[in-house]
Amino acid sequence: MPPVTPAHTTRPELVGTLGMVASSHWLASASGMGVLERGGNAFDAAVCAGLVLHVVEPHLNGLGGDVPVIGCRAGSGEPFVLCGQGTTPAAATPAAMADLGLDVVPGTGHLAAVVPGAFGTWMDLLARYGTWRVRDVLEPAIGYARDGFPLLRQASATIARVADLFRDHWPTSAALWLPDGDVPAPGSRFRNPDLAATLEALAAAADAHADREAGVEAARAAFYEGFVAEAVGRWLERPVRDSSGRDHAGLLTADDLAAWRVREEAPATVDFAGTTVAKTGPWGQGPVLLQQLRLLEGLDLADTAPGSAELVHAVTEVAKLALADRDAWYGDPDHADVPLAALLSPAYADERRALVGPRAADGLRPGAPDGRAPRLPALVVDAADAPRGSGGAGTGEPTFAPVAPPEDVPDDLPDDLPAADGTPRGDTCHLDVVDRWGNVVAVTPSGGWLQSSPVVPGLGLQVSTRAQMLWLEQGLTSSWGPRRRPRTTLSPTLVLRDGRAVLACGTPGGDQQDQWQVPFLLNHLVYGMDLQAAIDAPSWHTTHLVSSFDPRVVEPLGLHAEERLGPDVLDDLRRRGHRVTVAPAWSLGRLSAAGTRPDGMLRAAATSRSMQAYAVGR
DSSP: OOOOOOSOOSSOOEEESSEEEEESSHHHHHHHHHHHHTTOOHHHHHHHHHHHHHHHOTTTOOTTSBOOEEEEOTTTOOOEEEEOOOOOOTTOOHHHHHHTTOSSOOSSSSTTOOOOOHHHHHHHHHHHHOOSOHHHHHHHHHHHHHHOEEOOHHHHHHHHHTHHHHHHTOHHHHHHHSGGGSOOOTTOEEOOHHHHHHHHHHHHHHHTOSSHHHHHHHHHHHHHTSHHHHHHHHHHTSOEEOTTSSEEOOOOOHHHHHHOOOEEEOOEEEEETTEEEEEOOTTSSTHHHHHHHHHHTTSOGGGOOTTOHHHHHHHHHHHHHHHHHHHHHOSOTTTSOOOHHHHTSHHHHHHHHTTOOSSOOOSOOOOOGGGOOOOOOTTEEETTOOOTTSOOOSSSOEEEOOOOOOSSOOSSOGGGOBOTTSOBOOOBOOEEEEETTOOEEEEOOBOOOTTTSOOOTTTOOOOOOGGGGSBSSTTSTTBOOTTOOOOOOOOOEEEEETTEEEEEEEOOOGGGHHHHHHHHHIIIIISOOOHHHHHHSOOEEEOOSOOSSSSOOOOTTEEEEEGGGOHHHHHHHHHTTOEEEEEOTTOSOOOEEEEEOTTSOEEEEEOOGGGTOEEEEO
């Protein structure tokens, strides 16, 4: 079909030849571009920009968080994934939680702590694929932490909502995030001197070595085997209040940090619209995007239009099927038998595609890859009167347990979604980089949120609470246990054409990440829109899934759609059986993207939603 050209976009698609950086914060984008201007490659720039994100978006990610990376070196044609997801403690046994009388992993506090994977992943990316020294990539982050940065409106609002928790139970967080006892104003200059000192000490450890790679290793060791690990281990021995309403010490120790290493692996891939789309493995939700593309490639998209009711319905029904498979099958492949090859096979897609009908389907419908019966968490009940927790082993179609969605939750600020104790959840950042040589990388930093756990004294950071995404119920692919990678929602994307990486993209948004990316990819790869137009187009997502975060709310048949889709489309979707929640016009999806045009020119774009993401380049 001929390219679809919208009447206007909020910004132009940037085009140039030297390099492009797009991220969820303008200071990170500018910092990464500074690296490209001074001769660094895309991987150097990504490390620098990502470390800045840890400082300037503290409610969305942190140095104590996690970070998946997907990239491709120019000329290699072989994409790679770095798994920057930290594992649960060695002491994370079912008995340990049973002894505490808990039936869910608290969403905040110390018990949900996992190894902070972010810094080790940045150092691994720098050592394997970068060219710069540790201090060079750390300098902008050190400067913003030491000298200050403008506090985002969302960060200020997040601090306000947890201020009482900080004052009453988390004094180390109160000391940092409530200067002079007050919530810092939006846009005010904010400093984190302890974080600056931590980053400076890591840079100094690297400076002691003339060899670049030896310096990178020294910085990594200082974090995971030195002063950071020791401080984290001591701090987590102290009980703190968590979302259970009680005080608990953590299980994570310095030995857990010392035992952890970054994993490099090949991505999962599928072919779609003349390209190869690459994602992380099933320890993240990345294959959900691939499953959706497999299903969509067999539908007649040529007869649909961007933003039409026909398209929104088809994409939503496909997403529901893929997300049901996520909830039944995804987990850490080191500890669970995940049938990924079968889930991504054309034959399985053909079988699942037959379930897409003219009306919105009720029930959570995981499939049976290789003929294996799916098992769902106890939140799901079997329609054929199977006992709770059986997971619907094929005797009937599983349906949701009656769990109501929270009220008055805004669509435009996913980081505002409340946890069980009323504190906001964390969300995520994203960045994409392409350089003049053709190196491409996409990264989705997250975790270590200011609202997730109390500040580690002297370090200026919080530890990731990612273990909240595991189920204490045993026998699931994402069950709680020692040294396991929680199944996250973090999901950067890489697109290759003719063996060459041509696009990196992604978005914050938890369970929505691999939903918001689908219409973007359709807009760009199928309908021919440029990157900015594809990002600016109206978006939507389903909530017909088991939420990945505490509390595990469910909204059966839920479809959140931007009002820009228009009343006729929204009414049509209601007639098809979707329970439509109309979201504000510019509220769903916070995508960014960077890549290479067929003529070799570089290009990038970033969403205007939330008014903080920017693409830069020349």
